Amino acid sequence: MSRLPLDQIDAFVTAARLRNLTRAAEAMHLTVSALSHRMRLLEERLGQRVLARGPRGVELTPAGQRLFDAVAAPLDAIENALQRLSLHTDHMVTLSLIPSMATAWLVPRLPNFLAAHPELGLNLQSSTHVVDFEREPVDMALRLGGGRWPGVHSEFLFHEWITPVASPQLLEKYGRPSLATLPKLPLLGDPANRWKDWFEHYGGEPPVRYVAQFDDTETLHQAAAQGVGVALARWTLAEPLIKAGRLVPLTKKRLKANFAHYLVYPERSVAHPGCQKMRQWLLDQAAVQP
The missing domain is CATH 1.10.10.10 (Winged helix-like DNA-binding domain superfamily/Winged helix DNA-binding domain)
Known part of the structure; x- marks a missing residue:
């Protein structure tokens, strides 16, 4: 045959x-x-x-x-x-990151990168799973964590901060709270129960129950923007909603999260010209992150 x-x-x-x-x-x-x-x-x-x-x-x-x-x-x-x-060509970079990070942080900044490097092609892969660089055709990834992952280069980008936010409509109804009166407002439960850390640091007791509990940060932020309650927001992901006026920070105080944003890439990407241009641009963007 x-x-x-x-x-x-x-x-x-x-x-x-x-x-x-x-x-x-x-x-x-x-x-x-x-x-x-x-x-x-x-x-x-x-x-x-x-x-x-x-x-x-x-x-x-x-x-x-x-x-x-x-x-x-x-x-x-x-x-x-x-x-x-x-x-894997010198003029194509494949970058993996979670969808919420792509929407809130990377995509609004991309026009500047593409204008500065018109010779490069960028392939964005939005996914919640951790990339296996040995098996997947991915050059670089943005990760959230402690910064230690075996077998890859890991470079710190910026810290993540959390702070209470609410919609303007909710504040019209309840008024702007102080740190002491914050627990009296309808609070939204977050995926990692970070309210506990917030109250331990700034004082106060978390409520017996939350008006709603969420296991996804992006949905949590959208619920707060709709006036469902007060969210303890991740600043990086909530910033577009804050700039659009759909969310209002309730205090200037922030709490540093126990994780940060990192750029990770395998050894093969070190000598990749396109990856090095993307790396430097990401480091520059991270340096001016508020």
Whole structure:
């Protein structure tokens, strides 16, 4: 038997994963008839069916399951290798960061970077998972933490600060509180229960219960902006809402969080010209962070 063409294997794996020929064809930018033609050629080569067509889509036959188990992972490895080769050029930088950090901090500053470096292409990957530089085609990442991650270079950017904020509408209703009267307002619970740290540092007791509890910082800030209650905000992420007048800091006092923002990158990015330009720009931006 001659070697199987990759286009037929790719069509099979895509159809097997999506369980639908129409969606698989769309994912591969093919017509359904072109995808079906590739599948027919594959089955003719193998001399047996690998997909069973039905009214609700397609299912793997026993032979198809064996084939999928054998070829899906190697095909993914080939795709990852091709991505690494295409993305890791001197004029392309792939940067990973959490979506909220991208929206609130990086994207508003990007026009300056792109204007200063028109020769560079920037690929932003917004994700909440920690990048595996060994397996993913990512050059650099912005991380929040203590600054110690094995196997990567880690450079401090700036501290994160927390402070109480509320909407103008809520302040019209309750008035601006002092540090002593702050616990009497409707407070919003945050993901890390940082109110406890705030009251321990500045005095006062946290409420018996919060009017609402949130496990996502961005949603917490949006709830405060809608007047649901007072949030203990992360300044970096809340700053756009503060500048827009949707949130008002209740005090000039801030509490340093027990984590900070860092730029991390693998050894291979040290000699990458584009990465070094991005690195210097990020350090410059961090140096003027309030």
